[in-house]
Each structure stands twice: as structure tokens, then as C-alpha cells.
Amino acid sequence: MGHAMNIIKTFFTLGIIGVVVITALFIDFTYKTFSYRQSTHKTDAIVVLTGGKGRVEEGIRLFRASRAKYLFFVGVDPSVRKSDLYRPKPGDPSADNVVLEKSSRNTLENSIYGRDLILRSGVRSVLLLTSRYHLKRASILFRNSLPADISIIPYPVDSVNLKESWWSHGGSFQLLFREFYKYCMFRMFFILAPGELRDSVIPAVSGG
Numbered sequence: 346m347g348h349a350m351n352i353i354k355t356f357f358t359l360g361i362i363g364v365v366v367i368t369a370l371f372i373d374f375t376y377k378t379f380s381y382r383q384s385t386h387k388t389d390a391i392v393v394l395t396g397g398k399g400r401v402e403e404g405i406r407l408f409r410a411s412r413a414k415y416l417f418f419v420g421v422d423p424s425v426r427k428s429d430l431y432r433p434k435p436g437d438p439s440a441d442n443v444v445l446e447k448s449s450r451n452t453l454e455n456s457i458y459g460r461d462l463i464l465r466s467g468v469r470s471v472l473l474l475t476s477r478y479h480l481k482r483a484s485i486l487f488r489n490s491l492p493a494d495i496s497i498i499p500y501p502v503d504s505v506n507l508k509e510s511w512w513s514h515g516g517s518f519q520l521l522f523r524e525f526y527k528y529c530m531f532r533m534f535f536i537l538a539p540g541e542l543r544d545s546v547i548p549a550v551s552g553g
Contacts, residue, residue: 374481374525379509381480381501388470388498390415390463394455394483397476399502401430404474407500409437415466419459421445452479453531456486457542463491470496477501478520482528489535490542 391413393404401418408416408431416438418430431443444466449458463471471491475483484499491497511517535541 370529371522371525374528375511375521378477378481378521378524381477381499383500384472384498386472386498387411388413388472388496389468390417390466390470391472391474392417392419392459392463392487394452394459394473394475394479395420397479397502398504400475403500403502405431407472407474408443409434411438413472414438414442415468416443417446417459417462417466418444419446419455419462420449420451421447423447452483452486455483456490459487460490460542463495468495470498472498472500474500474502476507477503478507478524482524482531485528485531485535486542489531489539492543 391404391407393400393416395401395418404416404418407413416431421430425445425447427440427443427445430445431440433440444462446458446462449455471487473480473483473487480499480501484497487497506516507520508514508517511521
């Protein structure tokens with residue numbers, strides 16, 4: 346009986362430690378998520394991960410302000426044309442430097458297809474633009490897909506579905522915890538298989 350109680354106490358203690366560790370890591374994740382600031386640095390390319398509200402519009406605004414030579418839209422629906430997203434006005438940068446990537450369907454594929462587009466264009470620095478809640482996962486994927494000497498500057502886009510007071514807003518908490526879980530899975534993957542995403546076949550990229 347005493348031996349069984351000791352086993353139960355051990356599992357209970359380990360469970361408590363696990364909860365404390367996960368809670369601490371989650372709080373750190375949320376703190377860093379809300380610590381991202383919109384950088385004013387110029388880069389070679391703006392990389393927009395499409396799919397979230399406000400991302401495309403912010404990417405176009407920055408491109409029109411000449412914050413980068415190239416504007417890459419990654420994860421675009423195959424039916425979308427370049428002119429649907431960007432139509433230069435007088436004085437705007439040319440649409441020739443706007444490229445649509447239409448093959449990727451999730452963040453992992455975004456990083457692989459986006460990496461190949463970046464390398465093909467000779468870009469050495471990127472402004473990685475996506476929703477704030479998505480930025481840590483996107484950043485770790487692109488950092489582990491691209492060569493270490495290519496600079497990545499995370500750029501957050503805020504949305505109404507993520508509140509800074511996330512602990513009192515159920516939707517924000519769920520959104521952050523899902524991202525935290527996915528981020529941890531990729532973090533563990535890269536610990537076990539570093540450099541795995543830097544070697545894959547370069548896919549075709551559509552310019553239209």
C-alpha cells in the first residue's frame with residue numbers, strides 16, 4: 346500500500362511540475378508575442394503571409410512607402426491575380442517586383458516555398474509580416490528554413506480577435522494557446538532535426 350502511495354505521490358508531483366513549467370513557458374510566449382513592435386527598418390523584401398485580416402493591406406502600404414525593393418505574397422489562393430492585390434498608382438513602385446506564391450497552404454509550406462522565392466531573388470534581408478499571434482511560429486519556421494546570414498525582421502499586424510488582456514478573453518486565450526502548442530512542436534522538431542528545412546526541391550513560383 347505504501348509503495349503504491351509513493352508512486353501516486355511521484356506522479357502527482359511530476360504533474361504539478363509539468364503544469365508549472367507549461368504555464369511559465371506559455372506566459373513567456375504571450376509576453377514575447379505582445380513585445381513585437383512594427384519595425385521602421387528597410388529590407389530587401391517584404392514577405393507577407395496571406396490569410397489573415399489586414400496583412401495584405403499593411404504589406405502594400407509598406408511597399409508603397411519604399412520600405413523594400415520586393416513584395417512577396419506567400420500562400421495566395423491560386424485564383425487570385427497580382428492586379429487583385431496590387432495596382433500601382435502614379436509614383437508607386439513597379440508591380441514587376443511584386444510576386445505571388447500560390448502553392449503553399451500552411452505556415453510550414455509558407456516557410457519552404459517562401460525560402461525558395463527569397464533565395465531565387467538574391468534577397469539578404471526580409472520583413473516578415475503576419476498577424477501578431479502567428480509571428481513567433483512563422484519566425485521560427487523561416488529562421489530554420491533560411492540561411493543564417495539572411496536577416497529576418499518580424500513585423501506584427503494586429504487584429505480585433507487578439508486582446509492584450511488575453512487572460513480575460515476566452516477567444517484570445519484559445520488562439521494564443523493553439524499557437525503556443527504548435528510553436529512548441531516545431532521548436533522540439535528543430536532541436537531534434539536542425540537544418541531539416543534548408544534542403545528541399547525548389548518549386549515553381551508564379552509571378553502573376
